[in-house]
Amino acid sequence: MIFYGTKGSHLHSERVSGIKCNHCEQQTSHTISIFGKYFYIYWIPIFPIGKKGISECNHCKATYERKEMSEQLKLAHDNVKRQTKTPFTHWVGSLLIGGLIAFGIYAANQHEKDVVNYISAPQVDDVVEYKSSESAYSTLKVTKVTNDSIFFVANSMEISRKSRIYKIDKDKNYNAERYGISLADYKKAFDDNTFLDVDR
Numbered sequence: 001m002i003f004y005g006t007k008g009s010h011l012h013s014e015r016v017s018g019i020k021c022n023h024c025e026q027q028t029s030h031t032i033s034i035f036g037k038y039f040y041i042y043w044i045p046i047f048p049i050g051k052k053g054i055s056e057c058n059h060c061k062a063t064y065e066r067k068e069m070s071e072q073l074k075l076a077h078d079n080v081k082r083q084t085k086t087p088f089t090h091w092v093g094s095l096l097i098g099g100l101i102a103f104g105i106y107a108a109n110q111h112e113k114d115v116v117n118y119i120s121a122p123q124v125d126d127v128v129e130y131k132s133s134e135s136a137y138s139t140l141k142v143t144k145v146t147n148d149s150i151f152f153v154a155n156s157m158e159i160s161r162k163s164r165i166y167k168i169d170k171d172k173n174y175n176a177e178r179y180g181i182s183l184a185d186y187k188k189a190f191d192d193n194t195f196l197d198v199d200r
């Protein structure tokens with residue numbers, strides 16, 4: 001279950017004086033308080049939705065929302081509201097999400113660059129991902145590399161989702177068949193998508 005919704009937090013209060021109160025009819029001071037509303041998920045503010053202010057008469061304690069304020073009070077309220085900045089903390093969730101996405105893109109790009117190097121210069125213990133059947137994936141582990149050949153031991157397990165391959169990439173699973181192919185064929189296997197990825 002995801003907890004989400006909107007919340008308001010107090011941003012700023014200011015006292016304005018010399019304004020007549022509609023309730024006690026005194027020419028008096030009012031405290032104008034501005035609240036910032038924001039959308040949250042799991043208590044983390046994602047983005048601000050807007051600001052809202054209320055006033056409180058310092059003589060009779062009557063409170064007004066903007067729509068109930070006198071023209072003079074409205075003017076004072078709008079001034080205070082304009083000068084109250086929305087804190088960046090109300091964006092913190094968006095910043096986090098943006099940061100994670102940016103990091104994900106960076107990491108994916110970096111991995112692609114690395115894989116090009118891994119394929120051209122394979123090393124012992126490289127793990128090669130491939131489609132082992134119509135609906136499953138498995139891995140091979142490089143056991144030896146010579147001038148012109150490469151040797152593997154196959155993983156005895158397979159898994160239905162490529163993103164879960166890490167779950168079967170365990171030392172104890174590398175106990176199936178052993179293969180050797182030429183380095184040229186190894187590179188070709190990536191070009192024709194027989195081999196999908198390499199992790200090092």
Ligand SMILES: [Zn+2]
Nearest residue numbers: 021024057060
């Ligand atoms: Zn009053």
